[in-house]
Amino acid sequence: MSVTVAALTSTAMGSFLSRSRRRKLTMTLRSDTVSVTPTEILTKLKRDCATPLPLLQQVANAMSADMRAGLGPGPGPGPGLPMIPTYVDNLPTGNEKGLFYALDLGGTNFRVLRVQLGGKDERVIATEFDQVSIPQHLMFGASEELFDFIASGLAKFASNEDGRFHVSPGRKREIGFTFSFPVKQTSIDSGILVKWTKGFAVSGTVGRDVVACLNEAMERQGLDMRVSALVNDAVGTLAGAEYWDNDVMVAVILGTGTNACYVEQMSAIPKLTEHVSSSGKMIISTEWGAFSNGLPLTEFDREMDAASINPGEQIFEKTIAGMYLGEIVRRVLIKMAEEDALFGKSVPPNLSTPFILGTPVICAMQQDYSGDLHRVGSLLYDKAGVESKLSERKTVLEVCDTIVKRGGSLAGAGIVGILQKMEEDSKGVILGRRSVVAIDGGLYENYPQYRAYLLDSVKELLGTEKSNDVVIEHTKDGSGIGAALLAASNSIYNQDF
Incomplete structure (x- = not known):
């Protein structure tokens, strides 16, 4: 936006x-x-x-x-x-630890971000992000094509983790998904697309859970990652600002x-x-x-x-x-x-x-x-x-x-x-x-x-x-890190505080 x-x-x-x-x-x-x-x-x-x-x-x-x-x-x-x-009822506390990702889709580009959190003492240890342009034809194509492209970019980004980033053993990488299109939220990690805006006219997505669309695309890419929080950019901004x-x-x-x-x-x-x-x-x-x-x-x-x-x-x-x-x-x-x-x-x-x-x-x-x-x-x-x-x-x-x-x-x-x-x-x-x-x-x-x-x-x-x-x-640019923080505060894993 x-x-x-x-x-x-x-x-x-x-x-x-x-x-x-x-x-x-x-x-x-x-x-x-x-x-x-x-x-x-x-x-x-x-x-x-x-x-x-x-x-x-x-x-x-x-x-x-x-x-x-x-x-x-x-x-x-x-x-x-x-x-x-929004079903966001647990904001970041500062205690969150571990590696978390964010995906921000709200226009003709999407951003991916990873952040290593160190709890109260270290807070944000390291962050990295990348931005990918969405080809024009995918904005008017089929749902699977768009989400496969996004998941492919996310997989490429995730494959380049360096030594500053590490996920705890036995855990999937978790992601906060900032999706700034009209959505009827049904839980913290699900929401039904009402309509596309901002020049998008992708077929086969309206009426579907956009988190399910992304999860399915990540599976097709062999990407072992799950969406823990679905938010819009305003919610991500609030979470990112409230963290500090x-x-x-x-x-x-x-x-x-x-x-x-x-x-x-x-x-x-x-x-x-x-x-x-x-x-x-x-x-x-x-x-x-x-x-x-x-x-x-x-x-x-x-x-x-x-x-x-x-x-x-x-x-x-x-x-x-x-x-x-x-x-x-x-x-x-x-x-x-x-x-x-x-x-x-x-x-x-x-x-x-x-x-x-x-x-x-x-x-x-x-x-x-x-x-x-x-x-x-x-x-x-x-x-x-x-x-x-x-x-x-x-x-x-x-x-x-x-x-x-x-x-x-x-x-x-x-x-x-x-x-x-x-x-x-x-x-x-x-x-x-x-x-x-x-x-x-x-x-x-x-x-x-x-x-x-x-x-x-x-x-x-x-x-x-x-x-x-x-x-x-x-x-x-608070919505990206805010989404990663919301993935952390809504993690399916017990935080080791």
Whole structure:
């Protein structure tokens, strides 16, 4: 679920004056009827995207209410958020010892990791990881072909253990499987695939237990290994962060997509009355991307949603996640270009291409602090064929900032909503002590303005005193080691402590 919002470099940083002389004749002429000025469009955009404190508080309250409703009893999807039980009720303690593996599948690459744990005194003795690209044809092939490819990569990685890694005699190697696609979890080590996303359309997997698919493929490869824990990337991040800091209560993924999970009391999960947890707790995956109550939406959000592959779904994700921020900006700019010639008398044709301005591009533009905004102009030209004057580049940055401020502020309100829900049930334990929120994902890591707006939102909502107890920590690539740690804490073997 992560997107790399890295600083971008232009391959063509030439003079904009020379470019203007080479204006393409293929540009689409705009309508002669001009009804709205960029200033009016921008003013309306800022008004529609505004996140004053009362609105943020309403969003946080609605998040808490939807979480509570989603935990309620009753078969099938009900009101509120999905609130998926993960069956992770034993978090790592630090006592874990031995060799454990992790497999992280959540996109066009999969990562494999091994970690040697040494208990309280030595903790993580050694780690190694590798990343493997999945061929395009396997993303549309048969289930066995994909899982055989993954198991083959895992077997190759496992065969290269050096002297720092050793498995105890008589034990199978155990693995934590991070699988970041929609799954109906049925136990700590099993889950049924609901649907493929992120460009995958593999036949024969939907409706099946993905752990069984992997186990069967490992058997075909002659790999003596078993899955001890099935988790998503948010759960892995929480486990990895909590291993080093026992005050971690919440984990959030803010990358291409988004999700959040947290530690819930079993007594507050009515839909799991028959499940017995040795710890009295369980990690709940909120699937908060599906949240939609009270969000400040614009005509551009509604158009983007209508054109998406899942109209009417994942509205919170579509306002705060990296996949969508740049596209919303592009839709605003195309309206400005069409209705009042923001970029001259014709509309740059490339600007009409969906997702041509990705979030990494608008992030890079917002890091341009030069007087003439040269980099902004270069990126607009290189990515969308847009020639621009300084005043136009300033307008573009205002649009970017408006969309990013709304996204970061709403993400902060979502975090406060989770903390509020936990506080209500714990009677003052959460916000009256140090509570850590672990965040992973390239959007949060690499977009300074987004990160600042999120932190400001949390502080504004909680107030200075309470916000001093809430620590927002960046946990980079935590889901991989978190999955290995969960394999250890849910091992079928008795730990020799």
